[in-house]
Amino acid sequence: MGKTGSFKEFDRIDESNISVKERIKHYKEFTIPLKEEVLKEQGSRCMECGIPFCHSACPLGNLIPDFNDLIHKGAWKQASEILHSTNNFPEFTGRLCPAPCEKACVLGLIEDPVSIENIEKTIVETAFRNKWIQPQIPTTRTGKTVAVIGSGPAGLATAQQLNKAGHSVTVFERDDEIGGLLRYGIPNFKLEKSIIDRRVRILELEGIIFKTNVHVGVNYDIKNLDYFDAMVLCGGATKKRSLPIKGIHSRGVVQAMDFLTQQTKRLFNKPVQGQILSAKNKNIIVIGGGDTGSDCVGTSNRQGATSVTNFEIMPKPPFNRHESTPWPFWPLQLKTSSSHKEGCDRNWLINTKEFMTNADGELIALKTVNVEWEITPGNRPTLIEIPNSEKTWPCDMAFLALGFTGPENTLSKQLGIEIDTNTNYLATNYQTNIPHIFTAGDMRKGQSLIVWAIAEGREAARNVDLYLMGKSHLPTKGKEELPNA
Numbered sequence: 320m321g322k323t324g325s326f327k328e329f330d331r332i333d334e335s336n337i338s339v340k341e342r343i344k345h346y347k348e349f350t351i352p353l354k355e356e357v358l359k360e361q362g363s364r365c366m367e368c369g370i371p372f373c374h375s376a377c378p379l380g381n382l383i384p385d386f387n388d389l390i391h392k393g394a395w396k397q398a399s400e401i402l403h404s405t406n407n408f409p410e411f412t413g414r415l416c417p418a419p420c421e422k423a424c425v426l427g428l429i430e431d432p433v434s435i436e437n438i439e440k441t442i443v444e445t446a447f448r449n450k451w452i453q454p455q456i457p458t459t460r461t462g463k464t465v466a467v468i469g470s471g472p473a474g475l476a477t478a479q480q481l482n483k484a485g486h487s488v489t490v491f492e493r494d495d496e497i498g499g500l501l502r503y504g505i506p507n508f509k510l511e512k513s514i515i516d517r518r519v520r521i522l523e524l525e526g527i528i529f530k531t532n533v534h535v536g537v538n539y540d541i542k543n544l545d546y547f548d549a550m551v552l553c554g555g556a557t558k559k560r561s562l563p564i565k566g567i568h569s570r571g572v573v574q575a576m577d578f579l580t581q582q583t584k585r586l587f588n589k590p591v592q593g594q595i596l597s598a599k600n601k602n603i604i605v606i607g608g609g610d611t612g613s614d615c616v617g618t619s620n621r622q623g624a625t626s627v628t629n630f631e632i633m634p635k636p637p638f639n640r641h642e643s644t645p646w647p648f649w650p651l652q653l654k655t656s657s658s659h660k661e662g663c664d665r666n667w668l669i670n671t672k673e674f675m676t677n678a679d680g681e682l683i684a685l686k687t688v689n690v691e692w693e694i695t696p697g698n699r700p701t702l703i704e705i706p707n708s709e710k711t712w713p714c715d716m717a718f719l720a721l722g723f724t725g726p727e728n729t730l731s732k733q734l735g736i737e738i739d740t741n742t743n744y745l746a747t748n749y750q751t752n753i754p755h756i757f758t759a760g761d762m763r764k765g766q767s768l769i770v771w772a773i774a775e776g777r778e779a780a781r782n783v784d785l786y787l788m789g790k791s792h793l794p795t796k797g798k799e800e801l802p803n804a
Contacts, residue, residue: 362390376423413440423647471499473760476776566674571682607720617658
């Protein structure tokens with residue numbers, strides 16, 4: 320693969336970014352693409368490993384050494400075909416995936432790993448630019464109809480795979496636009512919405528029907544779904560985690576996803592419900608150190624926050640991979656996002672105890688305490704508060720970026736679907752206790768990654784196809800019939 324010994328000749332080179340000063344003035348993507356010759360060199364760094372751990376670390380089973388080799392050879396169209404054989408939407412994962420493949424790259428044992436994610440994004444963007452990505456319309460139809468509830472990455476992948484098998488697919492989305500979390504949960508500066516629209520147009524031309532503003536079980540009677548031969552629930556994990564502390568309902572304490580959703584709607588001049596949430600000229604505190612918290616940091620800086628502070632209850636991860644998570648496992652390691660670099664005071668081992676308000680119920684400060692984790696073998700870690708470590712932080716608006724506890728139970732109750740202790744929808748081979756109803760993505764698995772959602776959608780589609788037809792030519796992970804390369 321690539322050029323023998325190339326990893327010793329070429330260092331890893333990542334895309335650069337527009338300066339912080341310039342990029343916080345707008346909500347557009349801000350990466351600067353690498354030149355084609357540089358990408359060829361980056362692809363050549365692939366080591367021709369006997370066992371490609373990158374491939375097994377990818378939930379989709381992407382054929383990474385194959386498309387790296389093709390990029391090195393300049394065969395971009397063939398690389399796109401290989402990439403799309405296992406990944407329906409590499410334009411999403413190439414921007415948003417945390418790249419477990421790179422953390423499992425064998426080269427990462429001695430050098431910086433191959434820049435797999437950037438190569439993936441460049442392949443799909445090159446393919447779109449050259450109009451190689453065209454609608455793949457089924458030559459025959461089975462006469463079977465399938466309803467997909469939810470148009471996030473799991474729902475879209477499910478729909479495209481089932482349509483490819485010849486079934487007639489209708490996707491129902493409760494929001495006013497297609498995309499689910501991709502549309503309103505991911506800021507525009509990380510994923511411009513034209514990227515979603517571009518792919519949805521292709522899916523429509525392939526024959527998939529999309530219906531928006533349809534909240535099944537709320538403003539759309541589930542009896543209307545009796546027409547369909549099968550149903551796939553891909554509604555995501557949308558129940559937001561909160562904090563059971565004093566002042567939680569104060570004005571100025573806001574769920575992170577509500578803030579991010581409103582900002583995207585305002586950006587596209589869409590109507591929003593309730594009070595306008597703006598960080599302008601405010602002291603902002605973001606509680607939660609994950610990707611959603613990082614997105615709130617970047618959005619707050621773009622809105623003109625006076626200060627942005629981030630709280631995380633866990634210890635600060637080490638700069639390098641910790642020995643408790645050796646290669647090729649996903650590492651315990653400090654992650655500093657582009658949003659963090661735009662301006663943020665990050666704090667670890669800190670727990671919020673109270674939201675303090677003025678006489679009008681408006682947030683004015685947070686009261687916190689420093690903590691540590693006591694670890695006893697065989698037991699769950701115990702959170703210990705450090706005496707005399709209380710602190711009050713001035714705060715005009717606090718964002719709760721604490722993740723999600725599971726899917727809403729609206730559909731499970733109305734359809735009679737069994738759930739587990741986390742309210743996730745129970746399924747065997749993606750099939751619920753009601754034979755013609757399947758589920759995939761965060762609704763089945765719990766809060767997870769976009770790459771996992773796409774993988775779930777593909778696997779669910781195969782199982783639906785088996786249920787409807789008794790056999791299926793749809794692929795399992797990484798097993799699609801490949802074009803000649």
